[in-house]
Amino acid sequence: MSPESVLRDTFGYEQFRGEQAAVIDTVAGGGDAVVLMPTGGGKSLCYQIPALLRPGIGVVVSPLIALMADQVAALRQLGIRAAYLNSSLPPAEQAAVEAAMRDGDLDMIYVAPERLLQPRTLALLEECRLALFAIDEAHCVSQWGHDFRPEYLQLAVLAERFPGVPRVALTATADPPTQREIRERLGLEAARLFRHSFDRPNIRYRVAERGQARQQLQRFIADEHRGEAGIVYCLSRRKVEQTAEWLSAQGLTALPYHAGLPHEVREAHQQRFLREEGVIIVATVAFGMGIDKPDVRFVAHLDLPASLEGYYQETGRAGRDGLPADAWMLYGLSDVVQRRRMIEDSGAGEDRKRVERHKLDAMLAYCELSSCRRRHLLGYFGEDYPADCGNCDTCLSPPDTWDATEAARKALSAVFRTGQRFGAQYLVDHLRGKADERAERFGHTRLSTFGVGEDIPAAEWRVILRQLVARGFLTVDLDGYGGLRLGDGCRPLLRGETTLSLRRARAVERAPRRRAGSADAELDPADRPLWEALRDLRKRLADEQGVPPYVIFHDRTLRAMVEHKPRDEAAFLAVDGVGRKKLEAYGESFLSEIAGYAASSGETA
Template identity: 70%
Template sequence: MNNPESSIPANPEAERILRETFGYQSFRGRQAEIVAAVAAGNDAFVLMPTGGGKSLCYQIPALLRPGLAVVVSPLIALMADQVTALRQLGVAAAVLNSSLSAEDQAAIERDMQAGSLDLVYIAPERLMQPRTLSLLGECELALFAIDEAHCVSQWGHDFRPEYMQLSGLAEGFPNIPRIALTATADPRTREEIRQRLSLQRAAGFVHSFDRPNIRYRVAERGNAKQQLLRFLRDEHPDQAGIVYCLSRRKTDDIAAWLREQGIDALAYHAGLDREQRTTHQARFQRGEAVVMVATVAFGMGIDKPDVRFVVHLDLPASIEAYYQETGRGGRDGEPADAWMLYGLQDVVQRRRMIEEGDAPEARKRVERHKLDAMLSYCELTSCRRQHLLAYFGENRDHACGNCDTCLNPPQTWDATDTARKALSAVYRTGQRFGTGYVIDHLQGQADERAERQGHTRLSTFGVGDDLGVKEWRAVLRQLVALGYLTMDIDGYGGLRLGDNCRALLKGETRLQLRQLRTEDRPARRAAGSAAEDLDAADRRLWDRLRDLRKRLSEAQEVPPYVIFHDRTLLAMVTHKPTTEQALLAIDGVGQKKLESYGGDFLAEMIEGLAEVAD
């Protein structure tokens, strides 16, 4: 199809639906262009950060165009959350997947054929079954929306083979517009998505990847449990957040330990049965101060807007995965923390997972490349946000002022001679020992093994006694991140010389490393809520509205934000509407929600204002 990016005019009907159905007064960024292009029957390829409003880009065209919109989504939980929210707005939406009974599936299929649904959410493997394709052939179709489109790319971070079949939609339904959406794709992944989904001629809409409300921080892992507890108690008491761990065992352990410390923490991983996972996810979605400790099996498509922090206790697999996972914080635009702990053992674990995996060698090369990029990010001395944006092809000429390296700039030192000592020690001891042994060797600490190996007689024995264990660990960690050293995956993490260490060993180049520093503490509290700045009277009004929202959400068994987001409640407190017209002017209050909840919230507002006046 022709590229419509500059030729499609704005759509007044789209603006009406935005206001009356979704309750927003204006589009953000390039949403209006995308909606207009797809509504006019054109294909589109959209890159927009998590929380940027991707869903509206296909939901509004689905309501503008005649027929059924088919949304391809990889996770049942994502589908259910989106459908729940849409039904609250009066939109006819449904999920079609194996979690439903045969009777419910048959009923939805009849609704699809009858044209009584606006949107249906289907997993890719279900969509491409001959029976489903035949069913769609009997329906009037508005569009196909392919969410999480990076899953089709083998260069991407979350490749899913079932997405490969989606290229067949272009051939099977050539006159139906398709929109592919993702939040994380570097330039190479974007081209692969276009090619695999036959979207080479689709209009491209690349938004800024920046999430300025998220503060990025990385610290060396010491006593991880105590570091995490300090972070939660000092910076995020009584707030909702996610803590990511690499293994199921660690996930269970951290969640149980946090509960012992008085924190409402839940575990989530693939080892729990479906009922447990569903129950824990529902508690997290509906709670306001629940900490979800999870493997990365949790979170894709989570639409909870008030996640105030995302913690990684282990190194993510790639920058794309890290960016997507941290993007689950602060979707309401309020401040959020992305806080990560990492150490050298992470490198061993991640590389072992790559090498022992079943992926073909070409895929493993991709994964090694992405892990190296993640390590480089951890050891930055420059602005983290600039680095992240540049990774996705977006260059920024100024530092962000809202990451640890901006708020507390690291000091660097000429570590050339120290690095050469470390590299020489690794080489002379045989390139097969782990960091602990190498540090002992450098410090002149001998044990029976060192005596037996004859390492106490080497010229490198004791040459590094001027540095402590923590300092040496920081040096070795940075040498690994910079590629001067590599780590074996034999279970011991043996250090070996990297391919680019020759010039440094020969004295042909010099090396600056970051100085070891105590764990970063933000100059100011990073992630509160705008509600914290309210005066006492407005705070009482805020609490009243939140209590009302909670009662309504519990009665309907939906998350509180499905009723109204915090930002909408805060706007009510700020503007104090006492009429339906004034309430309708608040962002997030559409016609359907005005009908459903307007009377309750106006009554609570009037009563609260009267109480303040007294």
């Protein structure tokens, strides 16, 4: 049995992508590997196929207990003998799974790291013939990362206790320091490194200036993603619930998800998101890791993420099927104040705070770009992107830039002369010559900077101040009330020794040209009845088995059925995403539906 035959006969695909074949050859041959591949890039095949090729059971280490059942259900649809072992199983079922492991009746077992590291589980594995260990979401080993899991640090014990068993560590999010940590902490220094491009070309990256956030979000969904699945990330639980309630009042199906909700509520909302069409989850970062739903058409951030790693991980949950998707974010100066205060108030050690400040600075720099966002994002992960992408807001609608040297000097001078203790709104009013009781009381109306910027609109001044903070010319005083202070790098600018170019404010968010993102966007209108019929059939079959519809077939596969209209089993098997097991399970039903459409529309074979 060759990797190619397993890919074709079991998974229903004709060819490998990128480094998949090389990874599979390495691990199937008994070698260790570290795999860096974007979400939706096909990481799972890099351990699933070797587990099927090698004798014994493949052990998949995953932190995603809530999703293991669906992951296992998807493998069983393919005829793979898979199971999971976690606390959600009743004792009798756990015993049955353990017996199947000992007897060699399973191809793959999913287990959380906490469960794996229990002495009882390690002893169980010593009784089994092991094909490999796959350590998924390996970036969780990084103590400086956005998703650190302490138990991942102990997984190096696998190399000591099972020295002859190959190990493969996989992640979709790792900057160069995290990549080094993965190798060092998991004892994989000698493993072969496979670095696939982190690029997700189907995702369009967009950052909009925050105005009326809910209305902006509602317009974005209504104009570009009506009736489609999406994820909206908010920083606080309260904002999650308020946003979900507001979107629901606008006629959308929006469900909240955060760690403060009862477990059964979180579980119910997650299942609705996975199994229904067009559901929007509004969530904190407690939601999303390991979500395999392929047809998420957008990920929106209403608050600034803490790091580019977190942002990339979260946006990567959109468009896993390869069809167009959006990563859309709102951003304002208040984000900077809030995020910096969270770092300083965290109680973490100074080393940790220094790393988090650096990561936040990188996130701010990304938001204020006037150049290609994709090039900058990939560069952060150590990848050189050769040209502008043409699929981000700064490429599609380049921002206007201007020589802001003089305006910036006025702003910095105003900060200094007013005592370096006032927030952005007070400074904007001061620069525009708008006095209030405080300005009169402090004598600020008599300063040379009062009214010196009355020719610049308030919105433009807010953008200027925000960019000065992002570039380090100004800092936020977190000991007081979020006032702005001069940064260490402002002196050359104040002295006239350097110039500064900034982005201009946009009075109205200029949306990129509209493009269709849904799976049926380019179908012949005459074929839409068949498309809907196949989707209905898929949903019925999924409901009967209690699995998400995409576990039966992805949208991409249904679309190929509509385009090619297979009339016999050989043609059905040739459709991308149809393997032999799914041919046996569903071929007759789908072929009958297609034949009925052909007869009703007058098509001939």
